[in-house]
Amino acid sequence: METNNTNSFEPKVVAFVCNWCTYAGADLTGTSRIKYATNVKIIRFPCTGRIDFMLLMKAFANGADGIIISGCHPNDCHYTSGNFHARRRWMIFRNLLDFIGVDVNRIVFSWVSAAEGAKWAEVVNESVDQFRQLGPATSYQKLIKNSEFQEVE
Amino acid sequence: MARIGVFICHCGENISATVDCEKVAKVASEFPGVTVSVDYKYMCSDPGQNMVKEAILEHNLTGVVVSACSPRMHEPTFRNACAEAGLNPFLCEMANIREHCSWVHEKSDATTDKAIDIVRTLVEKVKRNEALAPIYVPITKTAVVIGGGVAGIQASLDIADAGHKVVLVEREPSIGGHMSQLSETFPTLDCSQCILTPRMVDVARHPNITLYTYAEIESVDGSIGNFNVKIRLKSKSLDEKLCTGCGACIQKCPVKKIPSEFEQGLGKRTAIYVPFPQAVPNKPVIDRVNCTYYIKGKCKVCEIVCPTKAIRFDQEDSFVEVQAGALLLATGFDVLKTNFFPEYGYGKYEDVIDGLAFERLASASGPTKGEIRRPSDGEIPKKIVFIACAGSRDPAKGIEYCSKICCMYTAKHAMLYKHKVHEGTPYIFYMDIRATGKMYEEFVRRAIEEDEVKYIRGRVSQVYEKNGKLIVRGVDTLLMGQAVEIEADMVVLATAGIASPGSEELAQKLHVSYDKHKFFSEAHPKLKPVETNTAGIYLAGACQSTKDIPETVAAASGAAAKIAGLFSNDLLKRDPLIAVVKKCAPPLYSSCTGCFMCIPVCPYQAIDKEEIKDRSGNIIKTISHINPGLCQGCGTCVAFCKSKSIDILGYNHDQVCAEVEALLNEW
Numbered sequence: 001m002e003t004n005n006t007n008s009f010e011p012k013v014v015a016f017v018c019n020w021c022t023y024a025g026a027d028l029t030g031t032s033r034i035k036y037a038t039n040v041k042i043i044r045f046p047c048t049g050r051i052d053f054m055l056l057m058k059a060f061a062n063g064a065d066g067i068i069i070s071g072c073h074p075n076d077c078h079y080t081s082g083n084f085h086a087r088r089r090w091m092i093f094r095n096l097l098d099f100i101g102v103d104v105n106r107i108v109f110s111w112v113s114a115a116e117g118a119k120w121a122e123v124v125n126e127s128v129d130q131f132r133q134l135g136p137a138t139s140y141q142k143l144i145k146n147s148e149f150q151e152v153e
Numbered sequence: 154m155a156r157i158g159v160f161i162c163h164c165g166e167n168i169s170a171t172v173d174c175e176k177v178a179k180v181a182s183e184f185p186g187v188t189v190s191v192d193y194k195y196m197c198s199d200p201g202q203n204m205v206k207e208a209i210l211e212h213n214l215t216g217v218v219v220s221a222c223s224p225r226m227h228e229p230t231f232r233n234a235c236a237e238a239g240l241n242p243f244l245c246e247m248a249n250i251r252e253h254c255s256w257v258h259e260k261s262d263a264t265t266d267k268a269i270d271i272v273r274t275l276v277e278k279v280k281r282n283e284a285l286a287p288i289y290v291p292i293t294k295t296a297v298v299i300g301g302g303v304a305g306i307q308a309s310l311d312i313a314d315a316g317h318k319v320v321l322v323e324r325e326p327s328i329g330g331h332m333s334q335l336s337e338t339f340p341t342l343d344c345s346q347c348i349l350t351p352r353m354v355d356v357a358r359h360p361n362i363t364l365y366t367y368a369e370i371e372s373v374d375g376s377i378g379n380f381n382v383k384i385r386l387k388s389k390s391l392d393e394k395l396c397t398g399c400g401a402c403i404q405k406c407p408v409k410k411i412p413s414e415f416e417q418g419l420g421k422r423t424a425i426y427v428p429f430p431q432a433v434p435n436k437p438v439i440d441r442v443n444c445t446y447y448i449k450g451k452c453k454v455c456e457i458v459c460p461t462k463a464i465r466f467d468q469e470d471s472f473v474e475v476q477a478g479a480l481l482l483a484t485g486f487d488v489l490k491t492n493f494f495p496e497y498g499y500g501k502y503e504d505v506i507d508g509l510a511f512e513r514l515a516s517a518s519g520p521t522k523g524e525i526r527r528p529s530d531g532e533i534p535k536k537i538v539f540i541a542c543a544g545s546r547d548p549a550k551g552i553e554y555c556s557k558i559c560c561m562y563t564a565k566h567a568m569l570y571k572h573k574v575h576e577g578t579p580y581i582f583y584m585d586i587r588a589t590g591k592m593y594e595e596f597v598r599r600a601i602e603e604d605e606v607k608y609i610r611g612r613v614s615q616v617y618e619k620n621g622k623l624i625v626r627g628v629d630t631l632l633m634g635q636a637v638e639i640e641a642d643m644v645v646l647a648t649a650g651i652a653s654p655g656s657e658e659l660a661q662k663l664h665v666s667y668d669k670h671k672f673f674s675e676a677h678p679k680l681k682p683v684e685t686n687t688a689g690i691y692l693a694g695a696c697q698s699t700k701d702i703p704e705t706v707a708a709a710s711g712a713a714a715k716i717a718g719l720f721s722n723d724l725l726k727r728d729p730l731i732a733v734v735k736k737c738a739p740p741l742y743s744s745c746t747g748c749f750m751c752i753p754v755c756p757y758q759a760i761d762k763e764e765i766k767d768r769s770g771n772i773i774k775t776i777s778h779i780n781p782g783l784c785q786g787c788g789t790c791v792a793f794c795k796s797k798s799i800d801i802l803g804y805n806h807d808q809v810c811a812e813v814e815a816l817l818n819e820w
Contacts, residue, residue: 012817014813014816014817020686023223023225024225026252026253027223027225027226027249027252027253028252029252029256029257030223030251030252030253030256030257031252031256033256033257034257035257035258035259036257036258038258038261038263038264038266038267041267041270041271041274041816042249042253043274043809043812043813043816044224045788045804045809046730046786046787046788046801046803046804047787047788047789049787049788049789049792050787050788050789050791050792050801050804051792052791052792052806052809053792055809055810055813058810058813058814059813059817062813062814062817062818063817063818064817075661076666077664078664078686078687078787079756079757079785079787079789080664080756081754081756081789082756082787082788082789085754085789085792085793086792089792113666114666114686115666115668115669115674121257
């Protein structure tokens with residue numbers, strides 16, 4: 001686990017959420033006026049099953065310090081089974097990330113339903129704290145800098 | 154070259170209180186591709202929408218980003234406005250800076266910066282949006298109504314009267330639901346069965362209604378306009394076409410002491426039975442759990458006495474499949490058994506009953522023919538204590554919500570008791586009296602003032618038996634918490650209303666969301682009270698939350714009007730945000746390699762194989778093909794596709810990659 005104790009550090013966090021549960025849940029957080037950290041920005045997907053996990057790598061490559069993936073609870077998927085596919089993909093993908101040396105704590109996988117406005121705020125705040133503890137994600141940038149790929153460019 | 158218009162809404166002060174909207178508009182005007190960027194107090198108002206329309210015409214915009222509330226709120230509004238100005242509606246996106254920004258953060262630069270990031274992300278997305286045409290699918294003008302209580306009956310009749318076909322599915326042997334069990338209804342005290350049973354007969358007689366009783370939903374496929382509903386017809390052990398409903402079998406059935414569900418256990422029924430005399434259809438079913446033939450292998454008395462030879466002991470469950478355009482959930486409620494309140498003695502003392510059982514006692518068609526007699530010895534009780542909120546508004550032991558109907562029916566019970574037993578004394582222990590309907594408060598006042606019902610504000614701690622009396626020990630909080638003890642002959646618990654058993658399984662079959670109490674959730678608590686968040690599935694009545702009869706009927710008619718409205722069109726317009734297999738020029742035709750990983754993962758069976766042939770009909774390549782009528786646009790196949798050959802319109806690779814990049818750069 002990479003550790004960095006710079007307290008002033010504000011992680012950049014991207015949230016990939018499904019339209020039906022977590023996006024609506026985050027809307028409910030808003031209508032309930034529950035406050036959370038500004039670090040997180042949401043990208044809407046029809047379903048977590050749509051999330052191609054290469055997008056996660058894309059986000060890290062573009063400087064994300066942490067990622068939240070959130071969709072419907074098991075059995076609540078608007079499309080029946082998309083969240084199960086996402087979960088299964090995540091189980092495999094996290095092993096791969098671990099293997100290649102990316103800290104899997106930089107990705108938070110959660111379920112937030114359309115009724116769980118308060119939970120969304122909790123997920124965001126806890127994740128941001130976790131990412132803040134981890135410090136900036138620099139391994140990808142270092143890798144690019146040291147690679148031959150960079151020299152060619 | 155993109156020409157994007159950005160429109161920042163202040164939403165009164167909902168956004169501008171924490172986000173510097175003018176700054177957002179100014180920064181956004183410098184984004185590459187942005188032609189016009191303005192802010193306005195109320196973008197969704199008529200002048201606001203006109204600003205969007207005029208900008209589209211003036212600047213010949215190729216895309217619009219409305220930066221305001223959630224797209225779940227106003228996306229249709231602004232897409233329509235764009236369409237009116239001649240811009241394809243799918244070239245309009247909403248940047249959610251209210252629910253996801255201004256309402257969840259304090260006023261600060263960080264909040265404004267976040268709003269700017271959100272706008273930039275959507276600008277990058279909209280640059281890559283494609284003009285799309287809506288998909289039209291035919292609508293099957295048949296509604297399946299699930300549940301034959303008063304809500305299902307009302308909705309079925311309304312839809313059928315509007316000229317559409319209805320299939321009404323009821324789990325029990327008869328329609329009627331809880332309303333058919335009630336004695337008299339508040340606040341008018343008119344007889345429940347007198348107003349309901351004619352409607353039940355109307356359902357059975359209506360040429361547009363097909364009634365399946367003793368039936369349950371097996372599975373549901375498809376989507377709005379075209380559902381495929383498989384219904385399990387549980388075996389009634391009877392050929393309904395031959396049965397005339399003469400009742401000879403019921404008279405001769407030797408098993409006569411089964412507690413009747415309809416009578417709440419206060420009456421008895423036979424193993425072959427109709428639940429109540431006015432049942433629709435008035436034809437019996439055999440309860441196989443209690444029937445001697447199914448237990449011991451012999452008896453068959455009913456078969457012998459049946460004049461039309463309608464009994465079928467070997468009948469099995471059968472299935473029917475129904476094509477339907479809309480589904481209506483009207484599965485109603487149940488009352489909570491208060492076994493978890495051992496201190497009230499429910500289940501221990503025969504004379505502690507619930508409200509529904511009291512309804513049967515007070516009903517003219519009930520086990521006592523409408524006389525109030527206590528279950529244990531048939532005596533007329535001199536004192537009855539009614540305990541309101543037995544389980545409701547009690548997060549510690551019961552449920553936290555208010556069941557809503559109990560205050561009124563308890564007042565009614567006390568009143569009915571007093572009307573039938575003039576010398577009797579009804580007591581009601583209550584927390585608050587919630588009498589909020591039309592003529593409800595007056596009704597309660599009448600109970601107190603004319604019928605001298607003794608209301609005691611306070612909770613009951615214990616009910617126990619002593620010398621043949623039920624001692625109700627409670628507290629009167631209006632007398633400074635003084636202890637009260639009443640020697641009652643009978644105790645009636647106004648138990649909480651809960652979701653009907655099986656609601657959760659049904660919700661999962663239908664992909665309808667439900668709350669933590671297993672009540673079905675409406676799509677919007679105020680503006681879409683009879684819709685679920687699954688298009689084409691509606692709800693009515695107490696399956697949503699406990700409701701009284703007027704509210705239930707109003708909701709049922711509302712849902713019926715929604716369904717009739719849906720059926721008033723021949724074609725249904727659907728958003729074209731579906732998956733497509735990318736194609737290209739020969740000799741490749743498509744990057745699809747034909748691994749067909751996408752086929753098993755599709756939850757809608759929307760993907761099949763397509764053969765690409767040359768002019769002489771030889772197959773060059775077999776690739777995936779997505780049926781646009783079935784695809785719902787979940788995108789599971791997109792993430793599975795190894796060769797990136799499937800894309801989903803509205804959320805394609807270009808768009809989401811651009812969003813990720815835009816969100817993170819220029820932080």
